[in-house]
Amino acid sequence: MSAVIENHHDDHHHGPAKGLTRWLYTTNHKDIGTLYLWFSFAMFLIGGAMAMIIRAELFQPGMQIVEPEFYNQMITLHGLIMIFGGVMPAxxxxxxxxxxxxxxxxxxALPRMNNLSFWIxxxxxxxxxxxxxxxxxxPNFGWxxxxxxxxxxxxxxVTFFIFSVHIMGASSIMGAINVIVxxxxxxxxxxxxxxxxxFVWSWLITAYLLIAVMPVLAGAxxxxxxxxxxxxxxxxxxxGGDPVLFQHIFWFFGHPEVYIMILPAFGIVxxxxxxxxxxxxxxxxxMVWAMLSIAILSFVVWAHHMFTVGMPLAAELFFMWATMLIAVPTGxxxxNWIATMFRGSxxxxxPMLFACAFVVLFTLGGFxxxxxxxxxxDFQYHDTYFVVAHFHYVLVPGAIFSIMAAVYYWIPKWSGNMYDERLGKLHFWLSFIGVNVTFFPQHFIGLAGMPRRYPDYALQFADWNMVSTVGAFLFGISQVFFLFIVIKTVMGGKKATDQVWEGARGLEWTVASPAPYHTFGTPPKVD
Amino acid sequence: MNNKGKTSVKFLGMTVIAMFFFSFALVPLYNVFCEVTGINGKVFQSENSQEYTAEVGRDVAVQFISSNNERMPWVFKPSNEVMGVVTGKYYNATFYVKNTTNKTMTAQAVPSIAPSNAAAHLKKLECFCFEQQELAPGEEALLPVKFLISNELPNQIKNVILSYTIFDITDYNQENLAHLEMHTEKN
Structure with missing residues (x-):
């Protein structure tokens, strides 16, 4: 008995501090992870509300709900918030x-810097x-x-925009240094x-990409x-300056940024x-070599975002072939994912439903x-809704589905409770249908020539825009439902076992559920 | 944290700083790249006047186009819209410019060449675009450009377009002048 009490006294790090200061001063990786995830969820809902405003305005041709100037602000903030506030912090x-x-x-490795990188x-x-x-x-100039x-x-x-990008960049860079060390x-x-x-490999590569390109964004x-x-x-x-130079510098950052938002998804899936x-x-x-080659190739393909600015033929050919080369490691x-599933039980x-949808829909976005x-x-597709459909297919059922899959997969480990499988499946199907109804028709209207970033459109695009808006609201509402499921799981539910999933491997499944505040005080032995 | 960790942090921190400066280094790199390859329609002043001249050349039409950047009220147009030239010989062309406002203004013309693969073969010995133009209210001028199209111009190009956009840089210029004065004081 006395031994137990003494043990208790020796253990100074038995649990988190109480109250709000726990979250302000925390240097615990689990607390900071939770803060990041909730923050990104809040940003996801704010950016999503902006998407609803955009889609509501596009429900019918003509101007109905917002002023064109406000529409431009919405598309700019929607893009910035989803990328820098939603996907990356998640x-x-x-x-x-x-x-x-x-x-x-x-x-x-650097817990205090970890606290700083979140709280800015x-x-x-x-x-x-x-x-x-x-x-x-x-800001109204697009993301x-x-x-x-x-x-x-x-x-x-715009000056406030510039400083906020500086702060986001500093946060990402500190996060990346921390992950690498x-x-x-x-x-x-x-x-x-x-x-x-x-997942660790994918984040190691992602962190190096962040170190390389976030300073370039800061420079821009x-x-x-x-x-x-x-x-x-x-x-x-x-x-004597050159506006085209801006596009080169921006996309030198921007293309690796695209892989920053998808490589961790590869790890999760x-x-x-x-x-x-x-x-x-x-x-x-x-898999490791494929991710490395995707990361290296990402530095030599940036100009495919700007084929129409007027480049010499040799450059257009180079960037075309380099871009297509990325399809090889991605393939x-x-x-490999399909071969893993082959003959598996x-x-x-x-989580598996989201992961399977990821494989299919991300590949579609890749095509x-x-x-x-x-x-x-591309001269035909440039700045049409086809581009919008493309990057939403790789980001929503790509990056965001992988994040949702990760939340369902690891939330029993984080909270100690199983989520409600019936509700989870319902959320998946609503999201899956919503995302396809929203973005698939945008391929059609894009190929038919509807330009992006306008609050109004010609009459022939009306039907598919209406379908797209209905899908967007379905998708939007199902994410509020997701919030409900997450809160319900955190509040209670069936207790999770330590291994949680029958086929789960890896060190994180060897600790208790919920994961204790401090894990691996003595390093485990890995064979 | 152990020493290995500290070394990694230092290395990564240096990389971040280096990449920040690299983004600024992209500016001169871009200009050098454009100068060497002649892409982007950029034209730079040629040094040697003898290097590109030739006895025998072929006929090429040079078209001149002028345009005003928004809110630039000056009249700006080429004296001749088209000029028949022979490659390997120097020609003079002029652009007419007039300050239609009632205040002194400074302008800067920015050139562009089309098609872009002709840019490397258009040599300018003199061009008003290498300098700024200051005109008093109502003043007019003929701005000269002395150019040559080298014999190496690809054969399929029969027609070269030299276009200028004129910008109002009056506000910029005052800052530049202040900058220049500081320099002369030092010297």
């Missing part, structure tokens, strides 16, 4: 929760969203903020690089700031398919990407 949150547990480390994010988005209430309105639209012709709030230095003894779980917005306030002419033709197929993942090392991954719990990579065809 993946950082998953990395915080899972990377230390998967490699058998007690915490992230709400300020960045407060600044960005507050610009809605400023004179001249919020790609091409100069001189975002410099000479921008509303005064953790993975490179804190793996349990015996865990070689080629024994790391694929800094140049904008100087053009606007300090009389430089980086992008101003009158002073590999784990889930492996678990629910009750088989070892097919082709582990080829390797898709075939598969069950379709909610429309291949169509866009064909330079001569």
């Amino acid at each position: 993946f950082v949150g998953l990395a915080n929760w899972l990377v230390p547990m998967m490699i058998g480390a007690p915490d992230m 994010l709400p300020f960045a988005f407060f600044i960005l969203l507050s610009s809605l209430f400023m004179e001249g309105g919020a 790609t903020f091409y100069a001189p639209l975002s410099t000479t012709y921008a509303p005064p709030s 953790t993975i490179m230095n804190m793996r349990a003894p015996g865990m070689d690089l080629m024994k790391m779980p694929l 917005v800094t140049m904008m700031l100087m053009d606007i306030h300090f009389g430089t002419s980086f992008f101003n033709a009158a002073g 590999s784990h889930i398919i492996e678990t629910f197929s009750r088989k070892q993942l097919f082709g582990y090392s080829s 390797v991954k898709v075939f 598969i069950t379709f719990e909610t 429309s990407g291949l169509m866009l990579a064909i330079t001569p065809a």
Whole structure:
């Protein structure tokens, strides 16, 4: 008895602090992961509400609900919030929760920086969203903020936009440094690089991409700031600058950014398919090499976003072939997932449903990407709804489905409770139908020539736009339902076992459910 | 944290700083790249006047196009819209410009060449686009450009378009002048 009490006294790190300061001062990777995930969920709902405004305006041709100026602000903020506030922080949150547990480390390598990198994010988005209430309105130049639209012709709030991008960039860079240092230095003894779980691999590569390109984004917005306030002419033709240069710098950041938003999804989906197929993942090392080659290729394909600016034929051919080359490693991954499922004893719990939908719909988005990579065809597709359909297919049923799959898959480990399988499946089917009804018709209206970023359209596009809006509202409502499911699971439910899933492998399933506040104080031994 | 961790943090921090400066280095890199390859329709001043001249050349039509950037009220147009030239010989062309406002303004013309693969073969010895133009109210001028199209112009190109867009840089110019004065004081 006395021994137990003494033990209790020795253990200074037995649990979290109480109250609000727990969350403000926390350096615990699980707390910070939770903060990131809830923050990204809030941003997802705000960005989603903006998408509802956009789709409501496009329900019928003509101007009904909002002013065109406000519509432009909505498309800009929707894009920025979903990318920098929704998808990226959600993946950082998953990395915080899972990377230390998967490699058998007690915490992230730099816990205080971890706290800082989260807590500057709400300020960045407060600044960005507050610009809605400023004179001249919020940024209205699209999430790609091409100069001189975002410099000479921008509303005064552009300066706040620039600073908020600086803060988001600083947060991402600190998060990335933390992930790399953790993975490179804190793996349990015996865990070689080629024994790391694929989610850890995918985040290691993602973090290097972030380190390489987020500073370039910071440079681009800094140049904008100087053009606007300090009389430089980086992008101003009158002073010897070049607006096309902006597009090159932006997309030098922007294309690796696309893979920053999808590589962690590859890792997640590999784990889930492996678990629910009750088989070892097919082709582990080829998965790693595929992700590495995708990451390296991402630096030499940026100009495929700007085929129509006027490039020499040789450059257009180079960027076309380099882009198409990316289909090879991506194809390797898709075939590996299918080969993993082949002859497995598969069950379709909610995470597996989302993962299967990911494989099918992400591949579909990849194929429309291949169509866009064909330079001569791109002159037709450029800036139409076909592009909108393409990138929403890779981001919504791609990145976001993988995040939802991850939440269903790991929430029993995080909360200790099983989610309600019936509700989970219902959420999946509503999302699956909603996403396809929303975005599939956008392929048709895009090929028919409807341009993106306009609040109004010609009459011949009316029918499919109406269908798309109905789908968007279905998808939107089902995400409020998702919020309900998550809260219900956190509040209570059937207790989860430690392994949670029959086929689950990996160190995170060896600890108790819910995962104790501190795990792997002594490193586990990995064979 | 162990030493290996500290080394990684330092290395990654340096990489971040290096990539930030790399984004600024993209600006001169881009300009050098455009100059070397002649893409993007950019034209730079040629140094040697003898290097590209030739005895025998072929006929090419050069079209001149002028346009005003928005809110630039000056009259700006080429003296001749088309000029028949022979490759390997220098020609002079002029553009007429007039300040129609009642205040002194400064302008900068920015050139562009089409088709873009002709840009590398159009050599300018003199061009008003290399300088800024300041005109008093109502003042007019003929702006010269001395150019040559080299014999290496690809054979399928029969027609080269030289276009200029004129920008109002009066506000920019005052800042530049202040900058120049500081320099002269130092010297």
